[in-house]
Amino acid sequence: MNTTPWLRSHxxxxxxxxxxxxxxxxxxxxxxxxxxxxxxxxxxRDRYGKTQVTLSAEIAExxxxxxxxxxxxxxxxVRREPMNVNPDRPTGxxxxxxxxxxxxxxxxxxxxxxxxxxxxxxETRLRHRYIDLRRAPLQRNLLHRSRxxxxxxRAFEAQDFAEVETPILTRATPEGARDYLVPSRVHPGxxxxxxxxxxxxxxxxxxxxxxxxxxxxxxxxxxxxxxxRQPEFTQLDMEMSFVDEERIFAVWEAVLVRTFREAMGVExxxxxxxxxxxxxxxxxxxxxxxxxxxxxLVDIAAWAKTAEFPVFQEALASGGRTLGLVVPGGGELLxxxxxxxxxxxxxxxxxxxxxxxxxxxxxGAGPLARFAAGTKAAExxxxxxxxxxxxxxxxxxxxxxxxxxxxELRVHLGRKLGLVKPGWNLLWVTHxxxxxxxxxxxxxxxxxxxxxxxxxxxxxxxxxxxxxxxRAYDLVMNGxxxxxxxxxxxxxxxxARVFQLLGISAEEQSAKFGFLLEALAHGAPPHGGxxxxxxxxxxxxxxxxxxxxVVAFPKTxxxxxxxxxxxxxVAPSQLAEVHVALAGRALLEAGKSDAxxxxxxxxxx
RNA sequence: GGGGACGUAGCUCAAUCGGUUAGAGUACCGGCCUGUCACGCCGGGGGUUGCGGGUUCAAGUCCCGUCGUCCUCGCCA
Numbered sequence: 174m175n176t177t178p179w180l181r182s183h184x185x186x187x188x189x190x191x192x193x194x195x196x197x198x199x200x201x202x203x204x205x206x207x208x209x210x211x212x213x214x215x216x217x218r219d220r221y222g223k224t225q226v227t228l229s230a231e232i233a234e235x236x237x238x239x240x241x242x243x244x245x246x247x248x249x250x251v252r253r254e255p256m257n258v259n260p261d262r263p264t265g266x267x268x269x270x271x272x273x274x275x276x277x278x279x280x281x282x283x284x285x286x287x288x289x290x291x292x293x294x295x296e297t298r299l300r301h302r303y304i305d306l307r308r309a310p311l312q313r314n315l316l317h318r319s320r321x322x323x324x325x326x327r328a329f330e331a332q333d334f335a336e337v338e339t340p341i342l343t344r345a346t347p348e349g350a351r352d353y354l355v356p357s358r359v360h361p362g363x364x365x366x367x368x369x370x371x372x373x374x375x376x377x378x379x380x381x382x383x384x385x386x387x388x389x390x391x392x393x394x395x396x397x398x399x400x401x402r403q404p405e406f407t408q409l410d411m412e413m414s415f416v417d418e419e420r421i422f423a424v425w426e427a428v429l430v431r432t433f434r435e436a437m438g439v440e441x442x443x444x445x446x447x448x449x450x451x452x453x454x455x456x457x458x459x460x461x462x463x464x465x466x467x468x469x470l471v472d473i474a475a476w477a478k479t480a481e482f483p484v485f486q487e488a489l490a491s492g493g494r495t496l497g498l499v500v501p502g503g504g505e506l507l508x509x510x511x512x513x514x515x516x517x518x519x520x521x522x523x524x525x526x527x528x529x530x531x532x533x534x535x536x537g538a539g540p541l542a543r544f545a546a547g548t549k550a551a552e553x554x555x556x557x558x559x560x561x562x563x564x565x566x567x568x569x570x571x572x573x574x575x576x577x578x579x580x581e582l583r584v585h586l587g588r589k590l591g592l593v594k595p596g597w598n599l600l601w602v603t604h605x606x607x608x609x610x611x612x613x614x615x616x617x618x619x620x621x622x623x624x625x626x627x628x629x630x631x632x633x634x635x636x637x638x639x640x641x642x643x644r645a646y647d648l649v650m651n652g653x654x655x656x657x658x659x660x661x662x663x664x665x666x667x668x669a670r671v672f673q674l675l676g677i678s679a680e681e682q683s684a685k686f687g688f689l690l691e692a693l694a695h696g697a698p699p700h701g702g703x704x705x706x707x708x709x710x711x712x713x714x715x716x717x718x719x720x721x722x723v724v725a726f727p728k729t730x731x732x733x734x735x736x737x738x739x740x741x742x743v744a745p746s747q748l749a750e751v752h753v754a755l756a757g758r759a760l761l762e763a764g765k766s767d768a769x770x771x772x773x774x775x776x777x778x
Numbered sequence: 779g780g781g782g783a784c785g786u787a788g789c790u791c792a793a794u795c796g797g798u799u800a801g802a803g804u805a806c807c808g809g810c811c812u813g814u815c816a817c818g819c820c821g822g823g824g825g826u827u828g829c830g831g832g833u834u835c836a837a838g839u840c841c842c843g844u845c846g847u848c849c850u851c852g853c854c855a
Contacts, residue, residue: 208817257815283805284788523851625855
């Protein structure tokens with residue numbers, strides 16, 4: 174027996190011709206209304222779809238409702254006349270002829286319309302996110318995300334991985350991103366930090382013999398945001414013992430094949446290509462190449478070393494590189510204005526300028542033309558692999574700089590010229606540099622993190638730490654970094670040596686990482702792991718540029734939550750409880766708002 | 779932290795060189811209409827031009843500051 178008479182018998186997405194004649198109850202939101210006097214149409218919407226409800230004039234008189242009100246409609250499924258069928262909707266062959274309409278909930282006039290195509294400002298949409306999320310595209314995004322994560326869980330479980338939760342309140346990390354801090358009430362003057370990732374805990378789980386761990390883990394980093402970065406984000410994190418790189422790649426390839434198949438019906442080809450970091454940088458200029466198109470970088474040093482172009486000569490003399498990018502047919506395809514825009518783009522990425530040449534045996538055109546006269550023209554075309562009419566873009570300078578500029582131009586041109594072929598191009602980038610030099614700090618830092626194992630043993634340390642390679646790897650898809658990981662250091666002596674190379678003293682080591690070093694001294698298995706940015710992979714597989722569209726309640730570029738207005742000021746008593754006092758700008762702001770409250774208060778009698 | 783764009787009705791936008799009562803579409807409300815499906819037609823209500831200050835006879839428009847949103851460089855082991 175149905176004791177609640179208005180409860181739905183079907184959803185708004187499931188009624189078909191086969192249901193004709195049945196008495197049904199639908200629950201949902203009022204979408205569009207069309208009043209024709211003698212007959213009244215309402216589209217009733219829920220997560221599953223929209224169904225057209227018809228109200229006779231008599232029934233319509235018994236009830237009043239407006240956009241986004243929540244209704245229960247009791248009625249009969251009727252077949253539409255052939256001429257009235259709406260082929261654009263799954264429910265378009267039927268109507269529900271209402272016999273009784275109950276208002277379950279009223280609604281204010283909505284701040285914006287619930288339309289699939291909407292051009293309302295992000296700010297307004299975030300402020301009323303619960304309305305925005307009613308829209309079919311966002312519901313589709315969240316459902317896709319749910320299916321995606323669910324398939325990944327099944328894939329890990331099928332390979333004996335155990336899901337383990339790790340703390341959200343943890344210890345501040347000395348290196349890496351800025352931490353979000355949480356003051357302790359019980360320990361005056363001390364703070365927890367929110368985890369940037371479960372890195373250390375998952376290594377401890379390996380020492381603990383968990384063998385295969387995974388987790389859908391929330392991570393927090395207090396850094397400036399972008400369309401593809403939120404202050405809190407989700408990783409599919411994993412770690413496993415007694416492995417090398419290939420074992421880990423094999424696990425992830427199996428996981429991703431299954432996930433793409435179950436969540437998207439896409440068959441991925443495995444194994445994914447492997448590319449060392451050095452080869453990747455040589456060919457694409459970036460460590461996350463979009464391999465859906467060619468346009469690879471070329472080295473033009475063979476030409477430049479005898480060309481009388483001072484900029485190139487200097488670059489080569491000081492150990493730098495002279496690199497080029499050949500745009501096939503670019504001499505025709507790209508206007509002078511386009512090239513000016515490319516020059517601007519190059520400057521944006523730190524280039525002093527952009528040398529270019531419209532390739533021609535006759536000498537061509539552009540800033541490089543006067544250095545490519547006579548036999549030097551044919552020579553340059555040969556060295557760069559350019560044909561008559563191609564456009565050659567060149568950058569010279571430090572390897573990192575020249576690569577970056579051309580790498581960014583490559584991606585820009587690939588899109589602009591429509592060279593990007595549709596598809597899911599996944600690849601592993603391996604052998605990252607072990608260390609990076611920070612000019613400002615004047616010291617070496619770990620390129621990945623300080624627990625990453627080096628390639629080879631540490632019996633010989635090169636004079637230039639920059640040439641050392643690590644067992645870190647990234648997974649890249651269509652020009653996005655999906656995730657990263659590494660084989661870890663599992664020997665205490667190796668870990669201590671790496672800390673030493675980083676200039677971290679023995680005292681500092683034990684103060685900051687003592688517990689990890691101690692764990693490594695208690696029988697740590699060789700282990701390694703990987704983590705994928707879930708927000709990114711979900712956004713990417715939906716063809717979206719912004720991860721905001723796959724996060725239910727995202728924050729703005731200034732890390733504000735416009736819906737609940739976080740962060741917010743708290744009462745002085747609450748601050749006192751956690752032993753925190755405001756200082757600097759925060760104190761001034763608080764003073765201003767106090768003064769404001771005092772002024773607004775009525776004068777005391 | 780730096781650079782750029784934007785902020786006018788609930789929403790999306792317009793408003794000439796600084797000049798009369800700040801307009802349109804849509805949403806909302808009322809009326810008409812029995813087959814629409816973003817229905818149509820007629821009518822109506824709706825404004826602190828983000829906020830504060832300045833210049834001017836006069837500011838949505840010009841200047842300064844500030845707040846917010848978006849993009850971007852730095853940053854994000």
